Amino acid sequence: MDIGMIGLGRMGANMAARLKRGGHRVAGFDPGAAARQAASEAHGLETFDSLAALVAAQPAPRTLWLMVPAGAVVDATLEALGPLLQAGDVVVDGGNSNYQDSQRRATRCREAGVHFLDCGTSGGVWGLAEGYSLMVGGDAQACERLRPLFETLAPAPERGWGRVGPSGAGHFAKMIHNGIEYGMMQAYAEGFAIMQRKESLALDLPQVAEIWRHGSVVRSWLLDLAADALQDNPALDGIAPFVADSGEGRWTVAEAIELDVAAPVITLSLLERLRSREKDSFADKMLAALRDRFGGHGVKRE
Incomplete structure (x- = not known):
């Protein structure tokens, strides 16, 4: 399968590398030139210097996997992706987003005909070698379509991953x-x-x-x-x-x-x-002062 990885920090780059080793065609984007260079040198990943270039290089229907910081960065990335996507494309948020944000984002993507999957991802820096634990929320058919990716990222095709429920369920888990x-x-x-x-x-x-x-x-x-x-x-x-x-x-x-x-x-x-x-706990100072006041226990001076 073809996949575009957005966010080439250590975990994103490692996930892209595991997918590549599994026979998938992976390209990546990161706003930082250093991150793009590191991913290219360490794992031989093809990288692009803009979201538009990454999306244009992916055959439709596209699969784009986000490994970016939770919160405003996810929203900004989805906002930038909006005009570039087509109905039938799938966007996966593999970061640690709040499940309520994922539900909101899924609704917005659904209105545009785009599938949104929230994928809770565990495994840290060891995932490249050991595989990742993947908890997926969202449309069952979209999840099934990406089964080859999940099976490659997981410790084994038949274990360590699964669709756990509707939108938001993956990040809730x-x-x-x-x-x-x-x-x-x-x-x-x-x-x-x-x-x-x-x-x-x-x-x-x-x-x-x-x-x-x-x-x-x-x-x-x-x-x-x-x-x-x-x-x-x-x-x-x-x-x-x-x-x-x-x-x-x-x-x-x-x-x-x-x-x-x-x-x-x-x-x-x-x-x-x-x-x-x-570093300077006011609560602990108050406890010491109270003990001295009621029991005459004395106070240790700084």
Whole structure:
């Protein structure tokens, strides 16, 4: 199949490369000349310096896959694509968009006769070699038409991907996936922190992680990554205790509140990420002041 990849950051370029290796004809566009050059040199991708040129090079009906930042960039890209597309073309958003935005975009594309699929994509930088987990939302016939692409990108043709529902369902499933990921990562982080603090036992954290990787009920790919990180840097020297979030954890918590579903683990893991960014916590200062006021516990001065 022919496919135009829009957005040649690391993940977009890797996905394009996996498709190319699978026998598909892939061309790409990125507004950054450096990204285009890197994708061309690393993977031999044909690239174009404009959306118009990329679209013109694709045979109809076209398939265009977006790997661009969520939010305004997706809308701007779709706006620019609008006059270039024809009825029957398919646009896939493989980024981490909000599912409600995807529903809105699908409606707008449908009015123009263009199919819009929202594809939650998991696999990170390892996807090129291991394959991607793909959660697809949108029209069933359009999804079936792109089956060869999904089968190539997935770990295997028969597993790791599927149409999970109508428009928005793919990005909703990915949102929940990332919320769960927040909780799992937080649990691993806290467990290793407790072991690291128990100095009297002098636990070998890389060894423990490696033991857990085989046969234990907490084994997972995240644990594999934790074991690798600890093996390379047991004390995690040089890593700042600052944890960013992409927004999907926030959306998951907001959705849980809206649906009256208790999600304390995911919620607290998100709050811990926010807390990690506080260099000068007013809340902690207030707690110390209150303890001193009611109990005379004293205050540690800066």
